[in-house]
Amino acid sequence: MADDLMLGVRRGLPDEVAYLRAANPREGWRAAPTFGQLADFWLNVHAQLRREGGAVEALTAGLIDGSIARETFAPRFVAALNQHLGHLDMHHGIEDQSYFPKFRALDVRMAAAFDLLEADHAAVHRMLEETVSSARGLLTALAAGDAPREAEAFAARSGQLIALLDRHLADEEEIVVPAMLVHGERALA
Ligand SMILES: [Fe+2]
Numbered sequence: 001m002a003d004d005l006m007l008g009v010r011r012g013l014p015d016e017v018a019y020l021r022a023a024n025p026r027e028g029w030r031a032a033p034t035f036g037q038l039a040d041f042w043l044n045v046h047a048q049l050r051r052e053g054g055a056v057e058a059l060t061a062g063l064i065d066g067s068i069a070r071e072t073f074a075p076r077f078v079a080a081l082n083q084h085l086g087h088l089d090m091h092h093g094i095e096d097q098s099y100f101p102k103f104r105a106l107d108v109r110m111a112a113a114f115d116l117l118e119a120d121h122a123a124v125h126r127m128l129e130e131t132v133s134s135a136r137g138l139l140t141a142l143a144a145g146d147a148p149r150e151a152e153a154f155a156a157r158s159g160q161l162i163a164l165l166d167r168h169l170a171d172e173e174e175i176v177v178p179a180m181l182v183h184g185e186r187a188l189a
C-alpha cells in the first residue's frame with residue numbers, strides 16, 4: 001500500500017479505491033431503494049463508536065478542567081473506556097473475520113480497499129493498546145494523588161486514537177455502503 005494511503009496520513013480515499021462512491025454518494029444512501037438493514041446497522045454501530053469515544057474525551061476534559069471531581073472520575077472513566085474499546089475491538093474482529101472476506105468475494109476490485117481497511121484495523125489496534133497503557137498510567141497516578149500530567153498525556157493519546165478512528169470509519173463507510181447498495185445485502189449474509 002502506498003505510504004500516502006496509510007491511516008494517519010491520508011485525508012480520504014482516492015476514487016480508484018472507492019470506485020463505487022461517485023455513483024453512490026453519501027447524501028443518497030438512506031433514500032436508495034437498496035438501502036437495507038445491514039447498512040443501517042453498520043452506520044449505527046459507527047455512530048455509537050463515535051459517541052462512546054466522545055464520552056471518554058468529555059470525561060477526561062472534565063477531570064482536567066476540574067468540573068469532574070477526582071474522587072468520582074475513576075469508576076466512570078473505567079466504565080466508559082471499557083465500553084468504547086471493547087465495542088471497537090469486537091466490531092473490528094467481526095469485520096476482519098466475517099464481513100471483509102465476503103466483500104472481497106463480491107468483486108476483485110474490492111481487494112485494494114480491504115487491504116487498506118485491514119491495515120487500518122492493525123494501526124487502530126496498536127493505538128488502542130497505547131491508549132490502554134496510558135489509561136493505566138493515569139489511574140495509577142490518580143490513586144496516588146493528583147495527576148495533571150498523566151491526564152494530559154491520556155487526553156493526547158486518546159485524541160490520536162479518535163482521530164485515526166474517525167478517518168477509518170468514514171472511509172470504510174464509503175466502501176461498504178456503496179457496495180451493499182450495488183451488490184445487495186444478501187451476498188453478505
Ligand atoms: Fe473497520
Ligand SMILES: [Fe+2]
Nearest residue numbers: 046091095172
Ligand atoms: Fe466498521
